[in-house]
Amino acid sequence: MALLGLSLVLASVIYAVIWKPPFVQTLIALWRGHPQIQQPPTTARPPPPELRVEEDRPTDTTDENEETLSSSPAPTSQTAADQAAMPPPSISIATPRSTRSGSASSQARSTPSPQTTPKATASTMPNGSSSSIPSFSLTPNPPASAAAVARTVEAETSPSALPTLSAPSPPPQPLPAPASPSLSAALAAPSQLSSMAPPPRPPALNAINNAGGSGSSLLGVPSRGPIPNRQQPQHSYDRQPGTSTLAPPPSHSSKPAKPSRKVILEPGRSPLDWARLANSPASDLRNLGPGAPYLRVTPSMLKRQTGRKGKDAWTALGGRVYNITPYLPFHPGGEPELLRAAGRDGSKLFGEIHPWVNYENMLASSMIGLLVDEHEAKSKGEMDNMD
């Protein structure tokens, strides 16, 4: 009997040594003090709660762990066996990324969401099996989750989404551990997405984009609402030069240029020819005789010098009387125009047409005298007679 018991014990020992069932491996690992089993890495956080919950669920068995499941009756033994079977976690698991994942996932757990849990499940083993080893943190591109996609969709469909306005990122969520915006956004619950939406647009910008009314904005870009503003710069750049709506419209209110009333002068009647003639000492442009003094011309005297009936044309400009007869063929506006001022004071008429013309220099050699009143001329004549 004792021999039979001894043989059973020996057979059990041999079985344990040769086949090493999972629970034996776990005991060996505990005995050896394996860091994975005995204590987690100091920098690595414990596996996320939802993963631990999934571990307790009956999962689909695969060829890889089928043997383990068949030999381990209890789920706890199965977990320990899986831990023992899996290679020890690398150091990269203990990087801040795994810490962020754990903290963010714990926050996501606070607000149950169907979007966060599948994300964690998807980051586990691809074949559907779960593991307590936090390998989910090694999942490439963790931000590419349902929450991140949801935020992108919201940014594209939100009426108040403008690239420039959304540039200032919203304040980071108060996470226990500082997480990158993309990662935290990817792991955020939908209720947090609303707070992560771009801030409301300033009223001024709304006014600018709505200024176009039904058709166009101030930028001259067809406005179909706030959303297409994202593509507005492209349209504005496609505009051809000179077609901007910011350009002033063709003005019809400006004064049309008056048609020139200059006449074609005869050869030798140019302004230069007149200047040469006026400065010649041999010419007598006053037609009063050589050495005649300046006269006091009364309005009655001026009235008789109209240029008709063989008389010279005199005009008064600025209180001085000029003989304009020699200048008639040199007048750019024509003789008839100049004769409109003959026999009277032409100062107002002259100023209405070409006040910039320096008549004093041009007609200096044609000056008759000064325009005086009738009474002043009489008294002056009486005084001359007394002498």
Ligand code: HEM
């Ligand atoms: C007071 C009677 C006068 C009348 C009614 C008269 C009229 C005119 C007119 C209609 C023109 C053409 C303006 C244009 O369409 O460009 C003209 C041009 C001119 N007139 Fe007279 N004129 C007068 C006296 C004078 C006098 C006294 C002078 C000088 C001595 C003078 C010198 C000129 C000159 C230099 C131009 C050419 C202006 C230019 O190139 O823009 N005019 N004048």
